[in-house]
Amino acid sequence: MTFFFETLLGGLLAGTLYSLVAIGFVLIYKASGVFNFAQGAMLLFAALTFVSLHDQGVPFALALLLTVIVMIGGALLIERLVLRPLVNRSQITLFMATLGLSFIIEGLAQGLMGSQVRALDLGIDDVPLFVGPLMLSQFDLVAAAAAGVLVTVLALLFNKTRIGVSLRAVADDTTAALSIGIHLNRIWQIVWAVAGVVGLVAGLLWGARQGVQFSLSLVVLKALPVLIIGGFTSIGGAMVGGLIVGAAENLAEVYIGPLIGGGITPWFAYVLALAFLYMRPAGLFGERAIERV
């Protein structure tokens, strides 16, 4: 039984890392209804910028600050050069734009900062930690705490500030929001900037685990089932979705995997997501679209 609970808890903690990636998607989807295919590339770009600065002797805190500034600058550029010219276009057009954007960001990141694999040490020991008989990961506990803090900050931002109210208004009804004077471009700039910073947090934690390299952009594959389960419009849903995916795939790998050849972690998460699609197409916490036909 100890092994079961250890697997379950380990999976839940690993799931918070998936949630961190998924939150970036949720932010942009909430504001514009666009699935941002470039989120993985933004995550890679943020981590690569940080580690490049740090490798050149820039102190940790300053490198972090400079990276945040770069991500905000990037968000402003994306809004100005990609989104604004495409305003009022269909969602599929915007999606295709983010698809192109992801390749541009990945290419720029490798072109400007090199393609070599970089180590990233955040000073968090990734060693076993025993809680009674249960062995947990110290790193995963820190990641879970980071995710918790991030969700709290974002919840405050969206619920307690004028920016948050404006953003929710744009998410609910863009035309109505525009009619009462909400500046759509400004909202997009803010949301992309926040998504960039969230990408930085996720990129640092994933980068510390696997190294900062091109494949960092692939961690978004872990976020898709999380979004389907939690819903594309809920930050809390992204958290819960991450926990469900993390726990389920770990338990499945250990208990079902050996029966069918193993290596089932990635696709089992999608099986789970498909099951949720049948039962709750909008996800656990997503907004159900009601359209008059």
Added chain:
Amino acid sequence: MRASFKQSLAGAALAVAAFTTSVPPAVASPDQQFIPLATYRVGAYASSGVQVWAGMIDYLRYINEVEGGINGVKLVWQECETEWTAEKGIECYERFKNGLDGAPVAVYQPNGAPAAYALSERAEVDKIPLITLGYGRTEATDGTVFPYNFPVMLTFYSEASSLVNYIAEREGGFDKLKGKKIATVYHDSAYGRETLGPLKLLAEKYGFENIQIPVADPGNEQSAQWRQVRQANPDWVFLRTWGVSTPVAVKTAARFGFPVDHIIGDIWASSSEDVLPAGAAAKGYLALTPYPAGADFEIHKRLKQYVLDKGHSDLKDLKNFGSVYYNSGLVNAAVAVEAIRTAQAKFGKRPLNGEEGRWGLEHLNIDDARLKDMGYLGLMQNLKLSCRDHEGGGSARVQQWDGANWTLISDWIAADRALLRPLIDEKSAAFAKEKGLTPRACTGDE
């Protein structure tokens, strides 16, 4: 104003694109030997690729500039970007297979498992020998069924056998393997699954418990797998991962308390790029390799004198001189050059075509004396190929990561190739049957 801003931006983008993608075109002529380079300098595997091509190009440049070519025949090379994908690998092959401006192709290196599999049968039709060092079809060792495929030096079967032989050495003999547990954590792909058969056979022979734990691509979360390892409590772990799944495995192993000095990485988990991201957790990690790291081999002294110090190296970051990947480029280039040199002994000192290149490969015999002449003693193993045997070597050395560098801790460890050969013959016979091929007879006159 707005239009001019956009125009200048577009102009700048075009200038940057032109600057970053421009590669001087190779000028070739029929009196030169063409060496096609199917590269991957961009994409997920670029960090290793840039070092591999630097090693290859530096050696080819050394052959041209210091030795005056191969017996006076100058080499000319051109790159084609594959991004390590099968489709682009095929495109590059199709572009290169007929040579360059009359300079023919004698051997072709697909440089990537997907392209190697995709080109395997095409190359047989085109009569272009494929050299797949450390990857590709293991059953292509059987040259009677695969005349134009050469998985030279170390197939995954031999790698598994070398591993078991090394563990036996560490444990104090083969008799000590009985009752031991060896877990293989492997990339769940054709590459990763390749050692399932040989390890089963070796476990039956030596009596160790063979535990297999797959990791699905990309392998950036492995808690479940290493929890299984911890539960199984093996004596050794054979790590057959690739790319990001290697540092994640090493870090996760540390998190689960498994001793890193009892993890032995395979050929594709043996570079600095595999361990650097794992930081301190990788200190003590072991890895098998057919091209060990190090810049103290004789060839490195020559390259430093004639290529690097003259500013002619393709290496952008000179700290990678002597890295595993750079050295893999050196070894790959040397196999191609020596095959051509061998073939020239029969066909004359002139540029050669694919059929002649195959003859050169099948008569390749690189012994210690030749390795010493080449400056490769210690860096490369003896290699003797034949019509029936397209692998030739079957040995690996073990290196250990000290946190900053690799240190060689073993001599060449030979695989038990005689034990494994029936498995290879079985697979190649099945392939021949499926494709309706009649294996050629190896009479010695090929």
